[in-house]
Amino acid sequence: xxxxxxxxxxxxxxxxxxxxxxxxxxxxxxxxxxxxxxxxxxxxxxxxxxxxxxxxxxxxxxxxxxxxxxxxxxxxxxxxxxxxxxxxxxxxxxxxxxxxxxxxxxxxxxxxxxxxxxxxxxxxxxxxxxxxxxxxxxxxxxxxxxxxxxxxxxxxxxxxxxxxxxxxxxxxxxxxxxxxxxxxxxxxxxxxxxxxxxxxxxxxxx
Amino acid sequence: xxxxxxxxxxxxxxxxxxxxxxxxxxxxxxxxxxxxxxxxxxxxxxxxxxxxxxxxxxxxxxxxxxxxxxxxxxxxxxxxxxxxxxxxxxxxxxxxxxxxxxxxxxxxxxxxxxxxxxxxxxxxxxxxxxxxxxxxxxxxxxxxxxxxxxxxxxxxxxxxxxxxxxxxxxxxxxxxxxxxxxxxxxxxxxxxxxxxxxxxxxxxxx
Amino acid sequence: xxxxxxxxxxxxxxxxxxxxxxxxxxxxxxxxxxxxxxxxxxxxxxxxxxxxxxxxxxxxxxxxxxxxxxxxxxxxxxxxxxxxxxxxxxxxxxxxxxxxxxxxxxxxxxxxxxxxxxxxxxxxxxxxxxxxxxxxxxxxxxxxxxxxxxxxxxxxxxxxxxxxxxxxxxxxxxxxxxxxxxxxxxxxxxxxxxxxxxxxxxxxxx
Amino acid sequence: xxxxxxxxxxxxxxxxxxxxxxxxxxxxxxxxxxxxxxxxxxxxxxxxxxxxxxxxxxxxxxxxxxxxxxxxxxxxxxxxxxxxxxxxxxxxxxxxxxxxxxxxxxxxxxxxxxxxxxxxxxxxxxxxxxxxxxxxxxxxxxxxxxxxxxxxxxxxxxxxxxxxxxxxxxxxxxxxxxxxxxxxxxxxxxxxxxxxxxxxxxxxxx
DNA sequence: AATGAATGAGGATTCATTCAT
DNA sequence: TATGAATGAATCCTCATTCAT
Numbered sequence: 001x002x003x004x005x006x007x008x009x010x011x012x013x014x015x016x017x018x019x020x021x022x023x024x025x026x027x028x029x030x031x032x033x034x035x036x037x038x039x040x041x042x043x044x045x046x047x048x049x050x051x052x053x054x055x056x057x058x059x060x061x062x063x064x065x066x067x068x069x070x071x072x073x074x075x076x077x078x079x080x081x082x083x084x085x086x087x088x089x090x091x092x093x094x095x096x097x098x099x100x101x102x103x104x105x106x107x108x109x110x111x112x113x114x115x116x117x118x119x120x121x122x123x124x125x126x127x128x129x130x131x132x133x134x135x136x137x138x139x140x141x142x143x144x145x146x147x148x149x150x151x152x153x154x155x156x157x158x159x160x161x162x163x164x165x166x167x168x169x170x171x172x173x174x175x176x177x178x179x180x181x182x183x184x185x186x187x188x189x190x191x192x193x194x195x196x197x198x199x200x201x202x203x204x205x206x
Numbered sequence: 207x208x209x210x211x212x213x214x215x216x217x218x219x220x221x222x223x224x225x226x227x228x229x230x231x232x233x234x235x236x237x238x239x240x241x242x243x244x245x246x247x248x249x250x251x252x253x254x255x256x257x258x259x260x261x262x263x264x265x266x267x268x269x270x271x272x273x274x275x276x277x278x279x280x281x282x283x284x285x286x287x288x289x290x291x292x293x294x295x296x297x298x299x300x301x302x303x304x305x306x307x308x309x310x311x312x313x314x315x316x317x318x319x320x321x322x323x324x325x326x327x328x329x330x331x332x333x334x335x336x337x338x339x340x341x342x343x344x345x346x347x348x349x350x351x352x353x354x355x356x357x358x359x360x361x362x363x364x365x366x367x368x369x370x371x372x373x374x375x376x377x378x379x380x381x382x383x384x385x386x387x388x389x390x391x392x393x394x395x396x397x398x399x400x401x402x403x404x405x406x407x408x409x410x411x412x
Numbered sequence: 413x414x415x416x417x418x419x420x421x422x423x424x425x426x427x428x429x430x431x432x433x434x435x436x437x438x439x440x441x442x443x444x445x446x447x448x449x450x451x452x453x454x455x456x457x458x459x460x461x462x463x464x465x466x467x468x469x470x471x472x473x474x475x476x477x478x479x480x481x482x483x484x485x486x487x488x489x490x491x492x493x494x495x496x497x498x499x500x501x502x503x504x505x506x507x508x509x510x511x512x513x514x515x516x517x518x519x520x521x522x523x524x525x526x527x528x529x530x531x532x533x534x535x536x537x538x539x540x541x542x543x544x545x546x547x548x549x550x551x552x553x554x555x556x557x558x559x560x561x562x563x564x565x566x567x568x569x570x571x572x573x574x575x576x577x578x579x580x581x582x583x584x585x586x587x588x589x590x591x592x593x594x595x596x597x598x599x600x601x602x603x604x605x606x607x608x609x610x611x612x613x614x615x616x617x618x
Numbered sequence: 619x620x621x622x623x624x625x626x627x628x629x630x631x632x633x634x635x636x637x638x639x640x641x642x643x644x645x646x647x648x649x650x651x652x653x654x655x656x657x658x659x660x661x662x663x664x665x666x667x668x669x670x671x672x673x674x675x676x677x678x679x680x681x682x683x684x685x686x687x688x689x690x691x692x693x694x695x696x697x698x699x700x701x702x703x704x705x706x707x708x709x710x711x712x713x714x715x716x717x718x719x720x721x722x723x724x725x726x727x728x729x730x731x732x733x734x735x736x737x738x739x740x741x742x743x744x745x746x747x748x749x750x751x752x753x754x755x756x757x758x759x760x761x762x763x764x765x766x767x768x769x770x771x772x773x774x775x776x777x778x779x780x781x782x783x784x785x786x787x788x789x790x791x792x793x794x795x796x797x798x799x800x801x802x803x804x805x806x807x808x809x810x811x812x813x814x815x816x817x818x819x820x821x822x823x824x
Numbered sequence: 825a826a827t828g829a830a831t832g833a834g835g836a837t838t839c840a841t842t843c844a845t
Numbered sequence: 846t847a848t849g850a851a852t853g854a855a856t857c858c859t860c861a862t863t864c865a866t
Contacts, residue, residue, distance in 0.1 A: 019317065020317045021227055021228075022227075022229075023229030024315060024317050104370070107370045107371055108227070108307050108314075109226060109227050109230065111227070120373050120374060127374070127378070147399075147400045149378035150364070150378065150397065150400040153367040156363075156367055157363030158360045158364070161360075161362055164310070164314055171330050172356065172359070190353065195360075197408065198357075198404065202403065202404045202407050
């Protein structure tokens with residue numbers, strides 16, 4: 001029951017942080033949205049920042065571990081690994097758009113140092129894992145000599161760009177204003193296809 | 207003299223908004239940073255939001271107009287236009303990192319509707335201009351059949367991803383923690399090269 | 413206990429609003445006078461205007477209901493009803509001078525539309541109830557043909573005029589400057605007598 | 619030209635003070651309404667309070683002098699004097715409703731001592747002049763023994779009550795909501811008739 | 825004589841947090 | 846464990862006023 005309430009608060013908080021930003025979302029808002037007492041946030045998470053950190057720590061670990069797993073896998077070729085990572089990011093981001101918008105906002109801001117650093121470190125780990133895959137491919141001569149970290153920036157950046165605004169996204173996709181493209185399987189496939197083709201022609205270019 | 211003070215406030219505000227976000231940057235902060243009286247912000251811009259909008263309107267117009275100019279130019283080939291746009295974004299974003307971080311933050315947030323909408327509209331214009339270039343190239347058969355709006359998302363998204371964090375960027379680039387990669391000509395060239403190669407091999411893929 | 417604090421704030425606020433006017437009384441003042449934290453006013457009443465409205469709604473209802481009761485009473489003659497209303501106003505106003513000064517001020521000002529309207533509506537109800545008594549008396553030929561609403565204006569206006577200033581009132585009454593005439597039983601009787609004689613000779617004039 | 623501008627500011631200020639109260643009307647408002655520079659109010663009148671005092675001093679003298687003149691007149695009977703004073707007040711108040719609303723507000727407020735005292739003194743003078751007329755009438759046995767200062771309070775109070783709200787006034791008078799009763803000659807006559815009849819039957823009651 | 829720019833004090837309100845229960 | 850009341854600090858903004866020109 002306790003865990004339920006904690007989790008419930010965290011889930012509602014993600015949506016609110018995504019929508020209004022960390023500063024823009026007040027603890028009162030959070031409590032109202034989660035239908036709990038105002039004091040609950042401080043009671044469970046100490047501070048508003050504590051709530052944010054809890055969310056980040058709980059969720060970011062998943063993606064990081066999956067990437068590590070892919071990188072370490074010995075039965076997959078390099079291009080297969082890259083493809084898996086692309087799928088991982090597109091699927092992960094589109095299925096949790098609120099969380100990833102929240103993360104993006106926090107990465108843009110240097111105010112809250114503690115939180116910022118934690119994000120950065122996780123991100124650097126992911127980058128390094130990705131780089132090592134690419135560089136191995138280059139050494140094996142299955143990949144062209146590319147700028148590995150910038151390739152990673154392209155993948156993440158493209159998905160993040162899509163996440164920025166449903167409205168812009170719908171303009172791309174030709175849907176109407178109030179449609180939710182993130183829940184559309186067709187759109188997900190389209191995005192994966194785009195990134196894969198882009199990265200393939202870049203990596204496998206002769 | 208009047209213009210000077212206004213401009214001065216706007217310039218300092220860009221840095222602060224970039225650093226702390228719109229809500230995170232207080233009017234007190236803004237005034238202190240710009241070394242003016244607290245009441246000056248309201249005196250010149252009415253409200254804090256008014257200041258933000260003034261900044262956005264003044265600066266976003268430039269990029270939008272340049273893209274429109276490139277799109278309308280009749281002496282350039284399609285691939286030349288794409289290249290110019292890539293250069294425009296990399297140079298524009300790296301030379302005004304604060305402003306573009308600020309814009310990114312605001313695009314992620316749906317709280318302040320008026321501001322959000324203005325940003326979105328300008329962004330849609332840019333997307334449409336880019337799309338028309340790509341589609342013309344496709345009709346002329348100089349470009350492969352690609353997903354034009356997603357190509358645009360890739361370009362913008364990659365540069366934005368770089369802007370997210372100097373620290374991450376330095377990890378990519380192999381520089382030390384406190385270096386400013388945005389002011390480094392080498393890094394700029396490297397970024398332009400990456401994006402051009404990526405997009406070229408995608409668009410011109412046989 | 414909660415009710416106590418709320419009520420306490422309202423009571424002190426009445427005095428302060430009466431003394432300085434709605435705009436003239438700052439929330440800081442109110443909090444200091446009531447010996448509570450500045451945030452308490454907003455905590456209990458939402459806004460300063462909310463506090464005012466709460467006061468008005470709580471107190472005005474009493475007088476309005478009493479007048480309605482008098483008007484509806486079937487055992488009283490018309491002149492008895494008029495006399496009761498005169499006593500009601502004199503006693504009500506002299507026993508809560510602060511509140512009625514506050515109401516007078518607000519009726520003079522058209523700035524805060526919502527509050528103004530509420531006051532006006534209650535006042536119109538009272539006027540109508542009074543009118544119906546007078547008109548019945550006229551139909552029954554116990555009253556001269558008089559201008560009923562203006563008679564009501566005279567009654568209220570006379571008491572309000574007395575309330576305007578203790579000092580002026582003391583000049584009338586022959587008391588010294590710092591005396592409180594509103595608490596003086598003699599003065600109350602004198603005022604009731606004056607109004608009754610005035611209205612009687614007007615209504616019962618042959 | 620200077621006098622014109624001063625007068626112009628004062629006229630607009632009366633309307634604004636009447637509408638919003640002294641505190642409710644900002645110097646910015648005043649300047650905008652009068653279509654002059656913000657600094658002009660302070661330039662001409664020193665302070666906002668100075669402007670108010672100038673208005674009061676300029677206008678209140680007129681009524682006071684007229685009453686003094688009536689009181690001193692040796693060719694008029696007492697009842698004629700009373701009638702003239704009634705007419706004077708009704709006409710004066712209805713022709714300058716803004717100014718008299720402003721005065722009423724200020725009399726209700728004890729905040730600004732200097733201004734308050736000046737008003738009170740003038741008012742006491744008027745009361746004394748009126749009293750002396752009534753008392754002479756009583757001595758001459760043309761008037762019943764009445765409570766002279768309260769009779770004066772009734773006259774002033776009735777007219778002030780009418781001034782409180784156009785809306786209420788229109789409810790009395792049977793006009794529609796947006797009509798201006800103060801400019802209606804019929805209504806003025808009706809008000810004068812009411813007060814005269816009221817006071818006559820009171821003073822001349824046998 | 826007249827003004828636009830500038831200011832510091834103070835306005836109402838909201839904030840995240842704490843505490844007694 | 847859970848909460849409603851309470852708080853002091855901070856929020857944005859407006860105020861009347863001043864001053865250099």
